[in-house]
Amino acid sequence: MTEPNEAGVRAQARAWLAEHWDAERSLVAWRGMLADSGWGMPHWPEQWHGRGLAVALSQAVDEEFAQFGAVGVAKMGIRLLAGATLLEHGDDFHKERFLRRILTGEDTWCQLFSEPGSGSDLAGATTRADLDGDNWVVNGQKVWTTSAHHADYGLLLARTDWDAPKHQGLTYFVLNMRQPGVEVRQLRQMNGHASFNEVFLTDAKIERPYRVGAVGQGWRIAMTTLAHERRGADGLRGSARERLGEGRIYAEEAAETATLMEPYKWYPQRAGRVDLVLPRARETGRIADPAVRQAVARLLVLARSAEWTARRARADQELGRPQGPEGSLGKLAASHVARAAAHAHTLIAGADAMLAGDDGPLDGLIAEILVSVPATSIAGGTDEIQRNIIAERVLGLPREPRMDSGPFRDVPRNVGG
């Protein structure tokens, strides 16, 4: 097979869309057609709902979809991480059973990695899975699970060997969330939102075929999931398509998006809402205060530089160059930006910074920023962990001596956690 060229692929996609698109189709039906034709995930293999195209060509197809105004497969949320992981590490049973329903959006997924006792130290998980006849029996507690309360399946990391070193005693499973042994509780945050869940697993059952990869290979597979998450495969950045269309399919997609995005609605506030700083400074007249001007300027220097740093990284990536150090700095930079933004918002708000809800500036949005920003330097890897990663992987500084080698059974860990 010769490598298809971009113009050809774009033309093919347009032609296919012209032939099949109908805005009054049901979302699931349309996505079924995408999954079957391979136009939903063109870079996936032909055997599994794709067309085996290069990633760059797949992006070209996305652009054609966006321009055409056509809805794509379900790309938001954890399900796509599940799809990518199963595509790479699953067997035919997994792919057969899960991939199509992931793409159609019929099943939603959640990720069961973090535990109360293992946050930064994900590999220290103590949720256990023990083989009992044909089933694995799972006991433990997971946390920071987004959308667990309406998920059909969970990507589970559980310990199956307590005598192996900690990274080698973990196994990866697909857990059916709709069973009695799974209890989901909402976890309220300090900003009042409840975006995450705690998941209590009490003798939850997993049939043998739902194990993914070999026993003891869980850590390596979880790393695949996390790598996709870092690359933004959870699709939370949204699509480039401007949703102008009308029709049944758009309404169904909008409803799906609303449900999925619900837990994330405070994320822009968590990031500090830099976009609001200058307008607020102008509207309130506080821009005339030299201390406010300096704080706003400091923030803008930081935020713009961070943005350009991310664009430098992306530009090099698009040019196919090896990644420079810029690529690893985004998360740490974001913490600084968020803190500086919260500081600027506080100075601009003055006494109003004491108010929340309807009484607060911008109907409480400023207050939400102030009480959400502390999450930026924690969620998805604390600043401290980020600095370790940057120092070790980018700068090549030596690792710290490890205190958690040897059988996991003997590694000191949180009591009851």
Place this chain on the structure above:
Amino acid sequence: MTEPNEAGVRAQARAWLAEHWDAERSLVAWRGMLADSGWGMPHWPEQWHGRGLAVALSQAVDEEFAQFGAVGVAKMGIRLLAGATLLEHGDDFHKERFLRRILTGEDTWCQLFSEPGSGSDLAGATTRADLDGDNWVVNGQKVWTTSAHHADYGLLLARTDWDAPKHQGLTYFVLNMRQPGVEVRQLRQMNGHASFNEVFLTDAKIERPYRVGAVGQGWRIAMTTLAHERRGADGLRGSARERLGEGRIYAEEAAETATLMEPYKWYPQRAGRVDLVLPRARETGRIADPAVRQAVARLLVLARSAEWTARRARADQELGRPQGPEGSLGKLAASHVARAAAHAHTLIAGADAMLAGDDGPLDGLIAEILVSVPATSIAGGTDEIQRNIIAERVLGLPREPRMDSGPFRDVPRNVGG
């Protein structure tokens, strides 16, 4: 013996001074009288040039001396650390031979602890002392030695056992600096001053009786020296006496002080010269600039708080209360103060910050501040070491796992350092 009371001691001191003081005496002769009478170091034991008084009473005697205008024993420089250490850990030979000449000022001393390869990690010293017949033979290199070029003796920490763990293989010696195996070179700093020396030891000889304490006890004894240094026993803060007197003894003392203080003349600049900030801001008119005002105010908040924190620590000490956390913070606070002061001086100086020497503001004093401040967070224990100490000793946080236990021979260390 009943405990003497303060009024009695003061009266006695005054009476003794009235009887013996003569400003035309030679400095050494007068100090000899102080050493013999015990009035020079009243809290030292009667047997060793003291009067066995409590420290508080000894301070009262100091005050009487200051008020009377009388010169005291030689209290500046490393020699007093030598005196204190030998008094505590020396044998009669050491005390006999050194203490009196320390007090009269006839001998000057230096401290040979730090090495190029062991700065923060003082116990990692690799200068070796090997017993050869009746002599120890010393080879190695010491650094950061103040006034080594005119010292008569050095307090030396050297490794005598390479198979012991690192803190247990060190021995403490008195090294005669006036011998061929000792080469002293001045070490120039980035601010142009040369306050320290490197000392190269090549088959330098130490007679057996010059060993202090037992073999392998060097670390413990060095800790005594350092504790006295931290307590300010090097007397660099100067005496409270206003030197108004005229006469031979004052002239001799002034000359001695000038020599001893020479290496320290940039220390006030190193600390940031907070005293100059407000006057400079006013004189230059830069106090009208809001950014300058904020920077100056930030500095003053920091500097005053640091000063009051030190005074809180001293007040509790004087009241005989157990030391609170305040007492351990001075060094770290000083680093912050110095940096903030340099920043304020830079803002105030504006373009003038680019100039040094005669052309620079205050005849180069501002430039000297700017290029001296970086030493504050290093000298006498880096900020990083200070934070470790504070975290472990004050807050009780756990130590890091050690990588330097076991025989010193096997501990990874700097090559050639």
Place this chain on the structure above:
Amino acid sequence: MPATAFSFTDEQRQFRDVARRFLGDVSPPTAVREWMESASGFDPAVWDRLAKELGFCAIHVPEAYGGQGFSFVELGIALEEMGRALLCAPYFSSAVLATGAIQHGGSEAEKMALLPDLAAGTRRATLAFTEPSGGWDVEQVALTATPVGGGYRLDGEKRFVLDGCTADFIIAVARAPGSRGADGLSLCILPGDAKGIERRPLRSLDPTRKLAHLTFHGARAAPLGEPEGAAAPLKRALAEAAAALANEMVGGAQRMLDSAVDYAKLRMQFGRQIGSFQAIKHKCADMLLEVELAKSAAYRAAAAVAEDDTDAPALASLAKASASEAYLGAAAACIQIHGGIGFTWENDTHLWFKRAKASEALLGDAAYHRELMMRHMQ
């Protein structure tokens, strides 16, 4: 200054112990959570004990006015412990702000009439000073006091009034119609439920301290102190309030430090207590430094007020600037060291974080107080 100016006496230390024990008992986080959700914002039973058993409202009130005649230093100690325990109570509004305004602005007769009740805690007052403009200078006052008979008719608004909905009476700062700047300002006193006042609770970022919006529609008030002579006493009362607030804040900051250190010793990751990692260790050391420096500043400011030092306003601003950054910094670091759990509602850290954030703004932020301090020093 003598060394003793930098230490607490044994009596003061005992007083602190008593206060800490009491507040630890009556204001555990469970109680804080209960009362912060209530409309009034405090437990009347605790208030009674605070006032009667401990005499907290009377600490620095002279004995002639029913007070205990202790100094501002003792007040600072009480506030520090309240800040530490995050006590929900209308103390700052009544015992600090209103009491201060009366002490410095009221006539002898007015002090005799008003202070004993406040000192006994049987009545509570607040100072209505700030307005929707959000300024903390006396110059920003726009509420008008039109002379009517021997009193005033008040028209306008007050905002950010501490415990404004529950105060028995309100001391409002108002200006003569047409006056500007520091001129024409008067203190006016009126019952909290007077006709012509509309009191509306404000939703506050820090639910442990209640704020109100007051609208005055021709409400009648009596004069307090010299008519149109309120600027100077008010400035003094505000400076003292800043010193008081700084002391309250350092108590909260210390609590955050203690909590962070405790957790760092407990929590294991990577087979070690997280407190054995330098990243955490050094963060805790930095917190300690910031908190101790802020304490020194707060103590010095309280002592300066107690000694009627001319530097007191500058030192109060210095202390408020220091405390604002130290408290917020300590609370943020405490969340960070707790990691994800520190961001949950269930964990108590956010209660202090929110108090820190709101206190940063209350009476003016750090930049404002640095500027004020520089004016005093010029």
Place this chain on the structure above:
Amino acid sequence: MPATAFSFTDEQRQFRDVARRFLGDVSPPTAVREWMESASGFDPAVWDRLAKELGFCAIHVPEAYGGQGFSFVELGIALEEMGRALLCAPYFSSAVLATGAIQHGGSEAEKMALLPDLAAGTRRATLAFTEPSGGWDVEQVALTATPVGGGYRLDGEKRFVLDGCTADFIIAVARAPGSRGADGLSLCILPGDAKGIERRPLRSLDPTRKLAHLTFHGARAAPLGEPEGAAAPLKRALAEAAAALANEMVGGAQRMLDSAVDYAKLRMQFGRQIGSFQAIKHKCADMLLEVELAKSAAYRAAAAVAEDDTDAPALASLAKASASEAYLGAAAACIQIHGGIGFTWENDTHLWFKRAKASEALLGDAAYHRELMMRHMQ
């Protein structure tokens, strides 16, 4: 903006490699130490190679004026590498400041007359702009230019003039007698050794960049560009110079980071490489972040100048503010990581530290540029 606006082309990357290799050869620390101690402050032989072999002085000069016609981006790359190598040379004064003033302020004929020599490096010029007042605004100029014949008589002083003692000619900014603010400003050109100029070297904190004090006693100068119309071209030249300086500075900052990381891998304490301690590790990570952010800002500013972007002045100020803090921070951290040895004369770190400190002030400090940036954004 296209993605390519955020990356260098392959040609630009090759150009950087060439520049880095060349500067590594001609400007090792030993050479820096030698030339910083000299009166002229640079090695004429290196200057010749820089100008002739590499054509560095001609980079961004249009081909019509004897230049290579590359963009400001290439100039930025050259400056970054010079900053990295701490090259001692009168480059910034001649190829950036003076060249920029002529490019923006000179007439076509003047550009044809002056730029080819500067681009070839056969003559060197400087811009005499700042005065003893130390301001960086055009408004601060006090040097008077009294019209005489077709030229001016200059009276007054210039200070902080880069390479003012060695420049072949000087472009002085002067004002019409009695004029104020941005009005009445003219560019005046005269030989460095003209009668009536007194040139005195200034002792500079950073000996790798030479500064001079110039006193004008009725020195005769020719006009350059439109008489009394210098304010606008000068502002533009100064903004571009700020962008250029930011690029030079990030080169130095990167060198400090590299040096710190190398040392942290080498140095052992407590039986470990110090780079394995989180205190050092995290400090290096923070340095990297600061340096990369400052680079992004510097690159963006250079690109904006190259594209004649209307945002260029704001972006230049942003970049200068960022670079000022990043460079000083990186140099200070590099000293800190080296410990005592980093504070010695023998160790090279202080050479960059001093450049960082002086560059912080040159063309205005971070606070000044933040304020400038805000004015552009309002």
